Amino acid sequence: xxxxxxxxxxxxxxxxxxxxxxxxxxxxxxxxxxxxxxxxxxxxxxxxxxxxxxxxxxxxxxxxxxxxxxxxxxxxxxxxxxxxxxxxxxxxxxxxxxxxxxxxxxxxxxxxxxxxxxxxxxxxxxxxxxxxxxxxxxxxxxxxxxxxxxxxxxxxxxxxxxxxxxxxxxxxxxxxxxxxxxxxxxxxxxxxxxxxxxxxxxxxxxxxxxxxx
Numbered sequence: 001x002x003x004x005x006x007x008x009x010x011x012x013x014x015x016x017x018x019x020x021x022x023x024x025x026x027x028x029x030x031x032x033x034x035x036x037x038x039x040x041x042x043x044x045x046x047x048x049x050x051x052x053x054x055x056x057x058x059x060x061x062x063x064x065x066x067x068x069x070x071x072x073x074x075x076x077x078x079x080x081x082x083x084x085x086x087x088x089x090x091x092x093x094x095x096x097x098x099x100x101x102x103x104x105x106x107x108x109x110x111x112x113x114x115x116x117x118x119x120x121x122x123x124x125x126x127x128x129x130x131x132x133x134x135x136x137x138x139x140x141x142x143x144x145x146x147x148x149x150x151x152x153x154x155x156x157x158x159x160x161x162x163x164x165x166x167x168x169x170x171x172x173x174x175x176x177x178x179x180x181x182x183x184x185x186x187x188x189x190x191x192x193x194x195x196x197x198x199x200x201x202x203x204x205x206x207x208x209x210x211x212x213x
Contacts, residue, residue, distance in 0.1 A: 003028040005044065005055040008209035010034065011106060011170035012067040013054040017209075018166045019071045021200035023078045031211035034111060068102055071163055083163045094157045097146055097164035101171045105139030109174070129178055136171070136180045140188060143168075147187035154194045161195060169195050173206065 004020065004027045006013030020027055032038050032053050039051050048055045048065060056064045056073075064070050075083045084091045107113070109132050117123045117131060150157060156164035172192045175182060182189060195201045206212055 001026065001028055001059060003030050003057040005030045005032050005047070005057070006053045006209075007032055007034045007039075008206045008212045010053050010111075011174050012052075012102075012110075014170035014173065014204060014206065015067045015102075015166045016054045016056065016070050016074075017204035018161075018169060018201055019074055019083060019163075021204045022081060022083065022161060022166075022198075023074060025074070025078060029210055031209075033211065068098065068163075071166060075163075081160065083161070083166065085157070085162070090157065093150065094162045094164050097143065097150075097156050098162075098167045100139065100143050100146060101164075101167040104142070105136060105171060108135040132178045133180045136175045136178070140171075140175070140180075140182070140185055144185045144188045147191070150187075154191070156191045161198070161200075165191060165195050168192060169201055 002025070004013070004016060006016065006029070008031070032044050032055075034053055038044055039048065039053060044055075045051050047057075047063065050065050052065065054065070054067055054070060056070045058064075064073055071083060084094055114128055114132065117128045118125070123131070147156065153159050155161050156168055168188070169192060172182070172189075202208070
């Protein structure tokens, strides 16, 4: 049995939960309350070198951090259903879509950045939220332009979910939590809606997690 150390509201954790559900892989859910700082203290801080979530532990004792690396590891180990296309060019396009969220939007808006804005830079709650909404909107407009240049399909790339969809859905969940402007994103929101029709995405959402608040 594999273990997933994660936090219900973490979008990076959410990505991995989606991948596990899509592949039908059972796992032990181990909550780590990052809002309380549990990731910085023992025992979790002794397990995770980067002291972030998620962390995947396998039954042979290996530990993997970083959601994108975890998902690609799972995809290589359990290749069906594939989360990356077999064609090299298509695979690169899907990775680019996924990284537009995981490497461009998310790092500017993750919890430690938002806390720093308030605690160290003394931004007001509204200024912090404006920061969040600005970078989400900017990033999703770029994502929409990428989708507009991509082949038509139900999901971000084609007619089956990919790594890009695993990244998109948690980002939209968080965008809605902060009342971000999601207008003018037809391909993006159509892909999101298609994902949320699938049981795997429903089962992975934060409200279904045992540590949901």
